[in-house]
Amino acid sequence: MGVGCVLGVSGSRSWVVARSWAGVLSSLLSSFSGSVFVGDASGVDCLVSSLCRRFSLPVRVFRARSRSRSALRRRSVAFVRSLARAGGVLVAFPSSPCPPALSPASASGSWFGSGTWGSVCLAVSLGVPVVVFLPAGVRPPAWGSWLRLSCGGWLLLGVSSGVQGSLF
Numbered sequence: 001m002g003v004g005c006v007l008g009v010s011g012s013r014s015w016v017v018a019r020s021w022a023g024v025l026s027s028l029l030s031s032f033s034g035s036v037f038v039g040d041a042s043g044v045d046c047l048v049s050s051l052c053r054r055f056s057l058p059v060r061v062f063r064a065r066s067r068s069r070s071a072l073r074r075r076s077v078a079f080v081r082s083l084a085r086a087g088g089v090l091v092a093f094p095s096s097p098c099p100p101a102l103s104p105a106s107a108s109g110s111w112f113g114s115g116t117w118g119s120v121c122l123a124v125s126l127g128v129p130v131v132v133f134l135p136a137g138v139r140p141p142a143w144g145s146w147l148r149l150s151c152g153g154w155l156l157l158g159v160s161s162g163v164q165g166s167l168f
Contacts, residue, residue: 007091008088009025010038010076010115012116013044035086040064041072089130092117092120094116098120
């Protein structure tokens, strides 16, 4: 990715998950030359902020006003919308499978407690390219057509017909 690119990173608040992907994140960010957008949660977000400082990358941290679900969701929506406006790419590190009732078409409703998957679905609905890194044994959601990457991630190639819709 060249200068001017924006990479958004979303992920689990779990430090176990963050540490499991630390090598991938370090490799990705050490060779990246654009700006990074990230939230202010523990786990993956905190690790990404730290790595951006280490590699002297410009980082925009999206902050929640509180730790309530509604404040966290507002932060995630602002993060994804800003990423879409910047023409960025979302890289996500969820800790579990996508909730079965959550899809790009339903992202304006409940996110079922999964901010990472909610962010993925909102990004897809806004046309943001998405790469997802999943825990061992977890498959990508059936609403998408996914390509397994050699780095361990899954690239979303397309969304099943009837799923993608306009939001907000």
